[in-house]
Amino acid sequence: MAQSIYLGLMSGTSFDGVDGVAVQFVPGQPLQVLAASARSFEPALREALFALQTPGHNEIEREAQIANQLAHDYALTTNELLQQAALKPSQVQALGVHGQTIRHQPTLGYTRQINNPARLAELTSIDVVADFRSRDIAAGGQGAPLVCAFHAVQFGAPDETRVICNIGGISNITILAAEETTGGFDCGPGNALLDYWANLHLGTPYDTNGCFALSGKVNENLLHTLLAGHYFALPPPKSTGRELFNSAWLNIRLEKFDTLPPQDVQATLTALTAHSIARAIAQFASRCQAIYVCGGGARNPALMQMLGAALSTAGLAHATLSTTDTLGVPAQQVEACAFAWLAMRCVTRAPGNLPSVTGAAGPRVLGALYPR
Numbered sequence: 001m002a003q004s005i006y007l008g009l010m011s012g013t014s015f016d017g018v019d020g021v022a023v024q025f026v027p028g029q030p031l032q033v034l035a036a037s038a039r040s041f042e043p044a045l046r047e048a049l050f051a052l053q054t055p056g057h058n059e060i061e062r063e064a065q066i067a068n069q070l071a072h073d074y075a076l077t078t079n080e081l082l083q084q085a086a087l088k089p090s091q092v093q094a095l096g097v098h099g100q101t102i103r104h105q106p107t108l109g110y111t112r113q114i115n116n117p118a119r120l121a122e123l124t125s126i127d128v129v130a131d132f133r134s135r136d137i138a139a140g141g142q143g144a145p146l147v148c149a150f151h152a153v154q155f156g157a158p159d160e161t162r163v164i165c166n167i168g169g170i171s172n173i174t175i176l177a178a179e180e181t182t183g184g185f186d187c188g189p190g191n192a193l194l195d196y197w198a199n200l201h202l203g204t205p206y207d208t209n210g211c212f213a214l215s216g217k218v219n220e221n222l223l224h225t226l227l228a229g230h231y232f233a234l235p236p237p238k239s240t241g242r243e244l245f246n247s248a249w250l251n252i253r254l255e256k257f258d259t260l261p262p263q264d265v266q267a268t269l270t271a272l273t274a275h276s277i278a279r280a281i282a283q284f285a286s287r288c289q290a291i292y293v294c295g296g297g298a299r300n301p302a303l304m305q306m307l308g309a310a311l312s313t314a315g316l317a318h319a320t321l322s323t324t325d326t327l328g329v330p331a332q333q334v335e336a337c338a339f340a341w342l343a344m345r346c347v348t349r350a351p352g353n354l355p356s357v358t359g360a361a362g363p364r365v366l367g368a369l370y371p372r
């Protein structure tokens with residue numbers, strides 16, 4: 001592969017907006033970020049995406065309209081990246097765009113990330129690569145997490161057993177041990193339940209800087225009830241989404257705790273994310289020496305503090321905890337970089353999945369190309 005420039009756009013299960021990067025790949029070197037941009041969704045788009053999470057009236061039409069709106073937002077982010085990096089569309093090999101997950105049902109044989117990639121190619125004059133997850137599912141895999149292969153090439157080290165932990169709406173880990181197969185899976189809810197509860201009680205999209213959680217106390221009985229959830233005990237390969245970890249999942253479990261102050265529930269949900277991650281690392285990567293967090297969860301001090309404590313409780317006091325900024329890629333840019341990398345793999349006809357992670361029958365080239 002010669003030196004090449006790709007763009008990556010990620011909009012995840014938090015429904016907060018789009019994170020984008022322009023990157024340069026030089027053979028044999030770590031990727032270099034040329035530009036980065038983050039764009040929040042308008043409240044109306046967020047609401048429309050939430051509404052599409054569950055079956056409802058006229059959803060095919062609504063999906064198509066929202067996909068067009070997303071393509072418009074993705075094009076604006078793309079233009080910002082081109083301007084920042086002083087690039088012309090013709091200098092970009094391809095744009096990898098994840099799309100917005102509205103269903104993830106690998107056991108039923110499908111996942112759906114909405115977007116209108118044809119429109120995006122038309123709006124940007126750049127080759128667009130989309131629909132990265134379907135091929136892995138067609139090969140019997142979970143279609144997720146897909147970031148692990150990128151984590152392995154970007155963050156793997158011969159002298160340290162590392163875990164990369166991405167805390168988006170859902171949390172996932174990648175286990176990188178020298179001379180061992182890369183492992184990884186979705187641990188459970190990342191920010192999704194925290195955002196739901198903060199929105200319900202504060203009216204804000206998330207618990208800014210974890211202040212609401214820090215004003216409350218973790219309720220051990222509730223934490224125990226939440227951690228007893230069936231998903232946490234499943235063996236990998238496994239992946240999850242808002243189909244499972246949503247307000248209904250939480251509200252059933254809160255029924256016996258209806259006198260708890262809302263800030264204590266927020267603290268306990270934050271502890272749930274922390275403990276589910278710490279337990280997953282303790283069970284599958286007990287020799288891990290360093291944990292590097294990425295995704296929006298890295299910006300929640302209450303969550304980072306509780307994760308540190310949960311790691312100690314789980315017997316991982318020896319492992320250091322920091323963010324991927326330490327490894328040269330800012331926490332907020334890692335997933336977008338992964339989709340630029342996956343686009344590069346598609347264009348060069350190289351596999352993008354790790355069967356050891358997703359459970360697919362073998363390595364597969366991921367994504368569908370929409371030429372400019």
Ligand SMILES: Nc1ncnc2c1ncn2[C@@H]1O[C@H](COP(=O)(O)OP(=O)(O)O)[C@@H](O)[C@H]1O
Pocket residue numbers: 011012013014015016017167168169170191194195205206207208209210294295296297299300301335
């Ligand atoms: N300052 C902050 N304080 C607390 N939480 C934050 C902060 N900034 C971002 N977050 C959290 O990060 C989430 C977005 O993370 P992101 O990695 O984009 O997730 P996704 O990939 O699911 O879109 C927000 O919904 C919020 O929960």
Ligand SMILES: [Mg+2]
Pocket residue numbers: 010011012013014015016017018019
């Ligand atoms: Mg996001």
